[in-house]
Amino acid sequence: MxxxxxxxxxxxxxxxxxxxxxxxxxxxxxxxxxxxxxxxxxxxxxxxxxxxxxxxxxxxxxxxxxxxxxxxxxxxxxxxxxxxxxxxxxxxxxxxxxxxxxxxxxxxxxxxxxxxxxxxSADFAMQLLATMSARIYQAVNRIDHLTIGNASQRLVLHLIDLSREQRSRRIHFPVSGGALARQLNIAPETLSRQLNHFKRTGLLDGRNRDWVLLDVDGLHRSVGLPPPSRKASEAWHDTDLGSDLFGCCNFR
Amino acid sequence: MxxxxxxxxxxxxxxxxxxxxxxxxxxxxxxxxxxxxxxxxxxxxxxxxxxxxxxxxxxxxxxxxxxxxxxxxxxxxxxxxxxxxxxxxxxxxxxxxxxxxxxxxxxxxxxxxxxxxxxxSADFAMQLLATMSARIYQAVNRIDHLTIGNASQRLVLHLIDLSREQRSRRIHFPVSGGALARQLNIAPETLSRQLNHFKRTGLLDGRNRDWVLLDVDGLHRSVGLPPPSRKASEAWHDTDLGSDLFGCCNFR
CATH class of the missing domain: 2.60.120.10 (Jelly Rolls)
Incomplete structure (x- = not known):
């Protein structure tokens, strides 16, 4: 063992x-x-x-x-x-x-x-402190996203987070649609309607828990968000801490 | 100096x-x-x-x-x-x-x-780790509160947090009404209407940034929340980390 x-x-x-x-x-x-x-x-x-x-x-x-x-x-x-x-x-x-x-x-x-x-071990303590510092940064991002009033914008930001985390435009929802709706504070029917709307307008494709982001800039534009920035937020994803929007709380 | x-x-x-x-x-x-x-x-x-x-x-x-x-x-x-x-x-x-x-x-x-x-200093590193561990716990609470669908419930939980933080039933909003509304993801007019409703029904009193919680259990009841528990959440407040709902992110 x-x-x-x-x-x-x-x-x-x-x-x-x-x-x-x-x-x-x-x-x-x-x-x-x-x-x-x-x-x-x-x-x-x-x-x-x-x-x-x-x-x-x-x-x-x-x-x-x-x-x-x-x-x-x-x-x-x-x-x-x-x-x-x-x-x-x-x-x-x-x-x-x-x-x-x-x-x-x-x-x-x-x-x-x-x-x-x-x-x-001072080295190990410093490593732990770095991990926790990054987790608090993630928590700020997550809280920032959750206080965005517009449900569609919260959904788009979360899709982008999943895509960065999974390092692919093909994304898999790690939880069910109902659980995802609760995480994003969106009514389940709104979540499903919005995903279908994105699909009809050619911005993404897929079903159930598996989706492909076809047009990332278009997703942002369609909900009134500026195109995604390529700077600091990506550096954080490189630290491989797991999901941005929900990873801060999994204590791993 | x-x-x-x-x-x-x-x-x-x-x-x-x-x-x-x-x-x-x-x-x-x-x-x-x-x-x-x-x-x-x-x-x-x-x-x-x-x-x-x-x-x-x-x-x-x-x-x-x-x-x-x-x-x-x-x-x-x-x-x-x-x-x-x-x-x-x-x-x-x-x-x-x-x-x-x-x-x-x-x-x-x-x-x-x-x-x-x-x-x-291992002692100081441990002290920092304890602070950050507690901050992540606060972040979980805050994210939990922010994903409560009902704006009135978010407001009541925040009033209680402020009261615990300020160790008094007399609370002072540290930010303006508009900023508070944004923190809680509530429309400013809803925030103001809800505070006036609580005032009319005798649950709190005050104006602008200064309020007194007259009936904590009643506030919970009126928005459909169970009465506040006295257990773990209070132990955390005793660690004096500042505001529960928003303190996790001030990095102090």
């Missing part, structure tokens, strides 16, 4: 520059955890005593609300970390709930192990 | 546990900067080479948008830090613009000085 975990950790962006003996210490403190689809790994606001690395399957990170709706912040896959940037707060609680989307197998590493190693 | 700055730094939450010799090093690398009302300290996306501590006056942190509107994320006052959590990213750019709201005097500390000190 340990060798598999060391290999998995050293291929993740956060841990790949960590010294081998530190990786071994991290792996020593780990156990594997399995869950069936629908089972919870942890709930929002529970004391956070460990972070996870996904070995197999997919995990939904969501926030429950009082109406019984779930707002899905992110769906994570093998190789992704869960909740590691949440580990440093005091008191330390999970900001989101994590639920197995499929049958999953996860590595569980205790918070204490991570904190001890961070204290020991 | 140095003694003033050391006193100011050691009264800020982030630096108050820093060793005296480190505080002196930080202060040695600092200069004072003055600006008239309306002048910019820095602009969004400019390379970030320094962070600031407000000595006198107020600074608006905002994000310009393509329609020429400004979305004010925060107004900071003497004793507040600006952009220090942005310093650790690579490439390092300011996520927001900072503009003098009044005549201001600021201490400017270079990024290099901060990074050098962080490398030297």
């Amino acid at each position: 340990q060798n598999d975990l060391i290999a998995a950790l050293s291929s993740s962006r956060l841990f790949r520059e960590m010294a081998p003996e530190m990786l071994r210490t991290l792996a020593c403190g780990a156990v594997t955890v399995s869950a069936q689809a629908g089972e919870h790994i942890f709930h929002t606001d529970e004391p956070a005593t460990a972070f996870y690395l996904v070995k197999e399957g997919q995990v939904r990170l969501y926030r429950p609300n009082h109406e019984g709706n779930e707002k899905v912040f992110q769906v994570v896959s093998p190789g992704d970390l869960i909740a590691e940037t949440a580990m440093f707060a005091e008191p330390c609680r999970y900001p989101l709930s994590a639920q197995a989307e499929t049958a999953v197998c996860l590595y569980r590493v205790t918070r204490t192990t991570l904190l001890d190693l961070t204290r020991q | 140095q003694n003033d700055l050391i006193a100011a730094l050691s009264s800020s939450r982030l630096f108050r546990e820093m060793a005296p010799e480190m505080l002196r090093t930080l202060a040695c690398g600092a200069v004072t900067v003055s600006a008239q009302a309306g002048e910019h300290i820095f602009h969004t996306d400019e390379p970030a080479t320094a962070f600031y501590l407000v000595k006198e006056g107020q600074v608006r942190l905002y994000r310009p948008n393509h329609e020429g509107n400004e979305k004010v994320f925060q107004v900071v006052s003497p004793g507040d830090l600006i952009a220090e959590t942005a310093m650790f990213a690579e490439p390092c750019r300011y996520p927001l613009s900072a503009q003098a709201e009044t005549a201001v005097c600021l201490y400017r500390v270079t990024r290099t000085t901060l990074l050098d000190l962080t490398r030297q």
Whole structure:
């Protein structure tokens, strides 16, 4: 198990520059955890005593609300970390709930192990600080997008974010249409109508969760946004932090 | 100047546990900067080479948008830090613009000085990580609130956040009504109508930027929200990080 975990950790962006003996210490403190689809790994606001690395399957990170709706912040896959940037707060609680989307197998590493190693290595602490600084930048972008009054503009900005994140004009919605509508604060019927409108006017093509952006400048123009800039925002995507609009909150 | 700055730094939450010799090093690398009302300290996306501590006056942190509107994320006052959590990213750019709201005097500390000190002290690095972890938690809360479809609910949650932040049922809006409406993604006339409705029904009282929450549970009930919980969310407010809904982005 340990060798598999060391290999998995050293291929993740956060841990790949960590010294081998530190990786071994991290792996020593780990156990594997399995869950069936629908089972919870942890709930929002529970004391956070460990972070996870996904070995197999997919995990939904969501926030429950009082109406019984779930707002899905992110769906994570093998190789992704869960909740590691949440580990440093005091008191330390999970900001989101994590639920197995499929049958999953996860590595569980205790918070204490991570904190001890961070204290020991200034390089690793700086790497963590850089990751978290970038995540806060992403949060600003996301909050900026969410306070755009116009639903069509929010949708276009999100399509562009997905395209940058997936490094392709062919995009796949990581969550269902209903969950996406909730993330963007758009009525589900408006989302579907707007996608169909873009399709009819030749700006994109596709169906369900799979779409191709045919005309990026045209998408911007059609909702009254200026054409996308090529400057700072792209540099951030190069840091490979995952989804811009929703990635700030997945704590991986 | 140095003694003033050391006193100011050691009264800020982030630096108050820093060793005296480190505080002196930080202060040695600092200069004072003055600006008239309306002048910019820095602009969004400019390379970030320094962070600031407000000595006198107020600074608006905002994000310009393509329609020429400004979305004010925060107004900071003497004793507040600006952009220090942005310093650790690579490439390092300011996520927001900072503009003098009044005549201001600021201490400017270079990024290099901060990074050098962080490398030297594991305690300080852990303190920074805790602050940033909490900020990301706040960002999740804020994004959660912003994706609530109902404008009245967003307003009530924001009033409660302000009340917790200001530790009083008497609250002062730190920004104008128009700026607040933009922050909450509510039309200005809706904001004003809703506040008057709450006033008429005896749930709050006040005018302009000054209000008193007369019935917190009633405010929740009137917009269909469950009564406020007393648990984790309050623990976070005790960490004194500033405004919950908008504080995550002021980088102080």
